[in-house]
Amino acid sequence: MSQPYRALSDGSLPEVLAAMPQVREQLGGAFTQWSVQEVGDGNLNLVFIVKGPGGSVIVKQALPYVRLVGDSWPLPLARSYYEHMALTEQTKHVPKLVPKIYHYDRDLALIVMEYLTPHIIMRKGLIQGIEYPLFASHIAEFMAQTLFKTSVLAISAAEHKRRIWAFIDNIALCKITEDLVFTDPYRVAKLNRWTEPFLDDIAAEFREDEKLKLAVQKRKLQFLTSAEAMIHGDLHTGSIMVTPLDTRVIDPEFAFVGPMGFDVGAVIGNLLIAYFAQAGHEERPGARTPYRHWILVQAEQVWRQFNKRFLELWDASKSGEAYMPELFTDPQGAVAFAAEKQRFMRSLFADTVSFAGIKMIRRVLGLAHTEDLESIKDPAVRASCERKVLNLxxxxxxxxxxxTGIGDVTIAARGVLAAQ
Amino acid sequence: MSQPYRALSDGSLPEVLAAMPQVREQLGGAFTQWSVQEVGDGNLNLVFIVKGPGGSVIVKQALPYVRLVGDSWPLPLARSYYEHMALTEQTKHVPKLVPKIYHYDRDLALIVMEYLTPHIIMRKGLIQGIEYPLFASHIAEFMAQTLFKTSVLAISAAEHKRRIWAFIDNIALCKITEDLVFTDPYRVAKLNRWTEPFLDDIAAEFREDEKLKLAVQKRKLQFLTSAEAMIHGDLHTGSIMVTPLDTRVIDPEFAFVGPMGFDVGAVIGNLLIAYFAQAGHEERPGARTPYRHWILVQAEQVWRQFNKRFLELWDASKSGEAYMPELFTDPQGAVAFAAEKQRFMRSLFADTVSFAGIKMIRRVLGLAHTEDLESIKDPAVRASCERKVLNLxxxxxxxxxxxTGIGDVTIAARGVLAAQ
Known part of the structure; x- marks a missing residue:
């Protein structure tokens, strides 16, 4: 049944899907009745919506190059393998917060998944000013579960090493992050772009800000060496689909065993981008003030609820190679252990905040920008928002x-917004 | 030519070696002329000295269990594979500081190496009060070269990940460290032993010292998650062979990609054990005072020369995925980068000191003790030395x-020695 890889099209896809029993069942009818629409607007892959008499599915197929750039930038199809493996692991811990998998074909680098409807990409919702009352608790739960339960706070050393091993060859996608997130924005690089000429000054300033560059390189070293947990690796608001009541995390193809704060920072950093982008989307100045406030409250809630859930999982855990609970069973031990967990979370908070900042900068000065800012037509307005993103x-x-806490982050955000 | 695994003996070894051209050449003559002596006094393996008309070799063969404990504790033969791989990597960087490899047989879990003579295990030299004037600079060079050059300060992310992958399944040997070094000494464990009844009080005290236990668990987490460089993993003075002019590091079977400070701490911690053990070996009180002083100077020199050489290698490096030199080329950048390197080394120093302490405790309260202390016959004298090891x-x-620096460590050591 295995087929050699080829990029599929609207025309060729139905016959391929017809060979997958679970997909056939989901779509219903005969494959000739299925409609296909290619909708990929991401940077890397083909994405098809397939509809049949009985239902719909999403088909995601990796291309052997970076879609955003073209076939001059090859990229291994194996990313689909890592995505499927990460999604499978996430499904174990938070089945309701990820799409259901119907089929995976390793040769075709193709995953058939639940078609999420009426979900939209959260970033688009944030641009429209839509509130998602359950988002913060959902994403906090997603991160607490997937990060805690794939860390040695919860699992054995052997299981941890097996997972490091399983993801270690996802080198190419990690390298994209190493280059585009941690390096290019801080040097003259062909792929960099920003809103010219408005941001020329601050782009040059960042390339010469030695303290900033060193702080970022310290975090790059952490990204390269800190095998804390299986991370999503690209957890921005474009990797989250939402309705007011439901939240699903998609696209974990950048997954590997890395630093936890990289995921938490991605969520918070992208909320902060959305915060500063509102000035480009409000009908009149100030119209989005309540929504801006809502976004900052979400950033706070994401950290606070993540912090709370992570600690709850830790308190409940009886296993884990590090900090074995049996070492801290008497009352004094329990008190000291609780204090140590707080210290751990403060350290993770610092990681989170730093990675948040790094993710924000790459979206303004690096290759891949975000729709929050890109969709602001007036370049002067856009640049003004972007400058605030950079300053924060x-x-x-x-x-x-x-x-000292997430409240300091949101106070700083308000300060930057208010500053001239 | 491949043979299934079996533990070799004095009788069966020569015929096996006779099939290895480089070994045959080294030993000379016919295999019937070769004499074999099993000399393994370590915890894990068979070690044979083989002598022929033309020369000698050492043969190290892994046993499928922990020799110290017996076949109730199985241990993978694959540790020989990791040892050979680590030794091969070390040979690239410091060929003069490791034994030469003549042959490796994966199936037999057997490495044939240079017979080092008149070298002795450094620990035995320290017991005898012998000074090794070149030791500090040699071991500093060994660590600076092997740690720096297998870190992302020197190599690409892809090479780093390949090395993590290559060592990731050395799970069983890492687990020995996780259990015996980081866990057992801090709980009631069947394998623990100490000089009873003299140390019963402090052993109990350590098991209830919440701050200490948490500090050690924090380091265990680092050991489990920090993939900084290929480390030797067991770099105590029993893994170093010396003459007054030569130094060779042996036995890297615990190697994996882990925290650099674990190696540096092992060397310094074991020097400090030797320092406190002198009271059990001097002919009359105070006879070893100059030698004690010499040991502390070596501990200082190990750190200082390691620090110096590591920074020299870093300054000379043009590659490396983290802290790419091209980001810091202008004069201001160079100054800031130099300061960041100092910060990095201070952080590595803190790691080193902490791991040193952890390695010291496991040698007094855990399963595997060291000859420095074990060879002190009078248990009251031994316990007095050991208590000082524990206190420091x-x-x-x-x-x-x-x-603030290694000087603080040696001052603290003198303080502990002087205290009642």
């Missing part, structure tokens, strides 16, 4: 160890 | 972040 981001990176 | 070790672990 730099502060988060430089002050990561000094900020 | 605890201080190193708890104050790792406060100690």
């Amino acid at each position: 981001a730099r502060r988060l990176i430089l002050d990561a160890d000094k900020l | 070790a605890r201080r190193l672990i708890l104050d790792a972040d406060k100690l």
